[in-house]
Amino acid sequence: MLSKSQAKVFFLGGTVVTFAIFLGLSWNSLSNEVPKQTHEENLSPQVISGKRIWEKNNCMGCHTLFGEGAYYAPELTKVFVRRGEAYIKAALMSKTPWSPRGRKMVAYAMSEKEANDVVAFFKWIGEVDLNGFPPKPDLKK
Amino acid sequence: MKYKSQKVAYWFFALSMLLLTLQIIYGFIMAFAHMGYDVLHVITPFNTARAVHTNLLVVWLLSGFMGAAYYIIPEEAENELVSVKLAYIQLISLAAVGVIAIVGYHFNYWEGRKFLEIPRPLDWLVVVNVLTFLGIILMTLFKGKKRTTTSLVLTMGLVFAALLYLPGMIWFDNQTMDSFFRWWVVHLWVEGVWELIMGGILAFLLIKITGVDREVIEKWLYVIVGLTFISGILGTGHHYYYIGVGKIWLVIGGVFSALEPLAFLGMALFAVSMYRKGEKKHPNKIALSWTLGTAIVSFLGAGLLGLAHTMPGVNMYTHGTLVTAMHGHLAFWGAYGMIVLAFISYSMPNLTGRKLYDTQSGILAFWLSNIGMIGMTAAFGVAGVAQVYLERKVGLEFGDVQKEIQVHFAVLATCATLFTTGIGYYIYEFIKYGTPNDEALESLTKINI
Structure with missing residues (x-):
């Protein structure tokens, strides 16, 4: 024993x-x-600035990135490809809460430069090799 | 209560009760937002409510752990705490950090990293606070007559928890690096060193409640914390599947995550078998219910529900959905919420001298809160599985899926009301006990409880 x-x-x-x-x-x-x-060579000052803006506003408190965060708003890992630059900038620069499907996003009213930095950050994020995440919807018609 | 200085534990428990109440309020704000009633958006948008909800959880649990340590260590080391005054200062500073952080979250003063939202300047206050706490505990142990396995495991858990806070304070430019080290704090806390703290408290409670020989209980304590670390450290890999590191973590995380429930199963079997083996019939039935309850519910919530979605092939679909919230709620409640409530239930009669064993409200508190939490877990589970199917398999838009699953949040809020009623009874009991006093010291020393 x-x-x-x-x-x-x-x-x-x-x-x-x-x-x-x-x-x-x-x-x-x-x-x-x-x-x-992560293609670290592409980690430009603009991308890093975008990351700081992402953190400063606690975007992870509603959204997920790499599947990490909160589950109140959409996954944003591939948002650059899915929505494109113009859509993302419109959401970030809106002076009234962005609310395409009912739920309200905080109206950040970002400047053009801030919005560009966040877009650069999303573009970099979207290119990271995540071992296949997010999965492709295999039952989509 | 055998030592006067143990009384300080009461005030940590009182802080825990207050913060738990606030945590529940912010939980309701989020549940209503999920149901489409984001009425407090202007003053408390979802990201604020979320940060407050999770941070309050961490602080009320830590406050409970600290209170438990201030109660256990003098009794195990057979020595008064080295400085009660410093312990009170530490309590006040802990409450101050908590309040500043929570108020700050309403004014965009945070860091935006899940669970570690406390801004860096406040992190340093946390460090000073925890060092003060550890200083008191370690000095008391050092000067004490005895160093038992229970007190050493508990202290080891507290020291490691403090050390593991540090990787969360490093700045990174790369999101992957940020995430990698964030899990050193979050995962290695909750699936590692916090289990040492839980194990230490559980062993103390079992020794006191069941009367089983200390040597037997402490032997199994070593086995359980051994299983915890062997599975939990490499189990960190399940957070590394999809963050931008290699595929080796899919294998390592998958294998060791599958072993993680063993530690919790061990804990459950340990508690139940010690209870059966014990000849002592301790009159504090409520404390016994919470003690056995924490061992069993932690196995269900942290062990089984964790296993349900940590296999890489499953996690690919469930990662970042409400399935995680399902696991998170029952795991934190079973493993950590319930152990703190078990300890408070055990210690209150000893601290105050009022033996409110087996009261109606105490029994209601236990059952209503547990049934409510299991109902909430089921509601999250149903919503989560539906979300996974509609969003990740069928490819519907996130917002459209959320509308489809809104109804489950009505179920969630209903079960949360049941849970809150249970916690209400618990806090009512806590208040009924009154404050600790020295009379309890004399009367209880005589009958040696």
């Missing part, structure tokens, strides 16, 4: 081994995979 000291070894040993593997895999992902899959 398992003793208390054996149980302790199981806990400490298991933790150290799995954490070491986790760190190794993380190192590999961050140094080899992220630069390629």
Whole structure:
């Protein structure tokens, strides 16, 4: 029967081994995979500015990006391709709440420059290799 | 209560009750918005309500954990807390950080990263706060007569939780990097070190309530926290499937996520078998219900419902839908909400000397809140599965799908009302107990509860 000291070894040993593997895999992902899959060379100051605007307004509090965020408003990973630049800018620059299908978005009334930065950010996001996410709707007629 | 300084725990629990109440109010704001009644849009748009709802959750749970630690550590270490005054200052600063953050969220003062919305300057206050808390706990342990496994596991959980807050404070330009390290905080907290805290509190409660030998309980505690880390650390991979890192995480995340329910199953079997084995019939039946309840509901919510959508092939479709909200609600409630309420139920008679065991309102609190939460989980589940099918398979527009599933939010709000009634009873009981006093110290030391 398992003793208390054996149980302790199981806990400490298991933790150290799995954490070491986790760190190794993380190192590999961050140094080899992220630069390629995210096309880090395209991470321009404009894209980074767009990311800051995204964060400053807590867009993730309603939308999802890479499937992460809240579930009140549409997934935006592929929004650049799906809606195009003009539509996105209209939503961001609107002085009244944007509300195409009933739900209201906060009226951010962004400047042209801010809207362009967010669009650049969405364009960069849309090009990241996400291992097949979001899935194609296979029952669509 | 054996040590005077344990009384400070009460005020952390009182803060927890207040924040839980506020969390529920913001939950209703969101449920109504989902039903099409976004009436508070101008002052509390959805993203504000959402940030407040989730952050209040984190702060009321942390406040509960801290209160539990301030109660458990003196008793386990057989020593008064080294500084009660500092513990009160820490409580006030915790409440202040919470209030500033929540008010700030109404004025666009946040960071916009899910669960970690607290702005960086406030993060530093959190760091100071947590360091003060850990300082008190560690010094009390260090100066104490005993260092039990229960107190060490609990303290280890608290120290790791503090350390893991730090990766969330690094700035990244790349969204993938941002997301990668955000999960070091969020996942490794809730599916890692918080389970150590939960395990430590659960072990303490089982020792006190069942009377089973400490050596037996603590042996199984090691096994359970071992399973937690072995599955949970590499289980982080299920958050890395679709964020811009390699496919190896699909395999690693899939395999280790499948093991994650084992830790929760272990916890449930552990609690039930210790209860059966125990010869001591503790009079505090309400605390016993919450203790067994947390072990069982965490297995359902965190274990089984987590497993239901962490397989890569399933998660491809369910990722970023209301299915996640389904799992999230029962998991947080079962694993962490209920353990805090279990501990409060156990400690209140000891802190105040008023033995309100087995009251009608206490029983109603337990059943109504649990039935309500299970109903809410079912409503999220039905809405989520319908959303996955209509949006991800059939390819309907997001907004059109949301209109189709609006009715499920009426069910959600109804079940949430039941849940709120249960919590109302719980808080009524909490208030009825009154504040802690030194008389409780004497009377309870004699009968050694």
